[in-house]
Amino acid sequence: MFTGIIQSIGKLKKEKDLLIIEILDQPFDMQIGDSIAVDGICLTVKEILNNQFKVDVSEETLNKTNLGNKCIINKLVNLEPALRISDRLGGHIVSGHIDGLGKVENIEKLEKSWLLSIKCQNKNFPKYIVDKGSICVNGISLTIAKSENQGEIFTIAIIPHTWFNTNLQNLSIGDSVNLEGDALIKYVEKLLLFNKNKDSENISEEISSNWLKKNGWNK
Numbered sequence: 001m002f003t004g005i006i007q008s009i010g011k012l013k014k015e016k017d018l019l020i021i022e023i024l025d026q027p028f029d030m031q032i033g034d035s036i037a038v039d040g041i042c043l044t045v046k047e048i049l050n051n052q053f054k055v056d057v058s059e060e061t062l063n064k065t066n067l068g069n070k071c072i073i074n075k076l077v078n079l080e081p082a083l084r085i086s087d088r089l090g091g092h093i094v095s096g097h098i099d100g101l102g103k104v105e106n107i108e109k110l111e112k113s114w115l116l117s118i119k120c121q122n123k124n125f126p127k128y129i130v131d132k133g134s135i136c137v138n139g140i141s142l143t144i145a146k147s148e149n150q151g152e153i154f155t156i157a158i159i160p161h162t163w164f165n166t167n168l169q170n171l172s173i174g175d176s177v178n179l180e181g182d183a184l185i186k187y188v189e190k191l192l193l194f195n196k197n198k199d200s201e202n203i204s205e206e207i208s209s210n211w212l213k214k215n216g217w218n219k
Contacts, residue, residue: 001083002037004091004134004141006166008079010038014071015054019043021077022052028081035082035096039167040139040178041065042082042096065098066138066176076167078139091141092134093183100125102137104175105153114158115145116168118177126151127189128181136180140166 007028010021021038030036030053034045043055062068070077083089100122108115118137120126129135129151133144140162147154163169171177 002042002080002094002096002139003083003087003089004040004080004094004136004139006078006080006140006162009165009167010077010079011074012038012067012071012077013074017056018046018054019057019067019071020052020054021079023079024076027051028079030081037078037080037082037094037096037139039066039070039077040094040096040136040180041067041098064101065178066101069176076170078166080139092136094136094139094141094180095183096139097180098178099128099181100179102177102179104171104173104177107171107173113160114163114168115155116158116171117153117155118179119153120151120179121176122179125179125181128185129154130182130185133185134182136178138167138177140168 008026009024011024013020013022019038030045030048032045032048035042036045036053036055037043038055041061043057045053046056047054057067062071100120102118102120104116105119106115106117120129126149129144129147131144131147135142135144135154135156137156142156142158142162145155145157158168
């Protein structure tokens with residue numbers, strides 16, 4: 001698990017079936033077998049070489065995220081090692097499993113911040129967009145400022161620290177970004193949809209006022 005608080009920036013390149021990430025600024029402790037979020041994608045460290053580490057990556061990951069294009073042109077990626085139990089949860093709970101891609105629609109520079117507007121490229125993702133809710137963009141824990149078209153387009157406000165310490169400053173209109181919805185929303189969605197699955201062998205009770213009262217939620 002991760003928090004979406006970026007600890008370093010890396011440069012990405014491909015070597016046969018492996019990806020090599022060069023750490024460009026702040027180093028962090030890692031061992032072979034550790035999980036590292038690379039632009040929000042949970043990958044496993046296979047080899048460590050000075051300020052670089054290597055990871056295996058599947059065709060599925062290359063096809064469903066922005067890594068496929070980035071590794072061809074040596075783009076910068078955000079890096080975060082996995083969360084320790086003793087760490088502060090500074091962002092929100094992030095799994096490192098990408099739900100879909102977004103496309104940068106607009107970048108607006110304000111006096112003390114930036115507004116970044118993103119259009120969802122996967123039709124099932126907008127349901128996870130909640131105004132003032134959490135979202136993970138390229139591995140960064142961010143807050144949704146506003147949304148349009150039932151969540152198809154959303155805008156996030158970026159403070160200077162985040163802008164200058166992540167790869168958001170390198171984005172251009174039309175660029176692709178990795179998106180992960182808030183895990184809590186997805187768990188709630190799964191529970192609410194469970195009753196609609198008529199083929200399920202274990203149909204749960206319907207959530208109603210009587211159910212809430214019986215389970216101690218409505219006294």
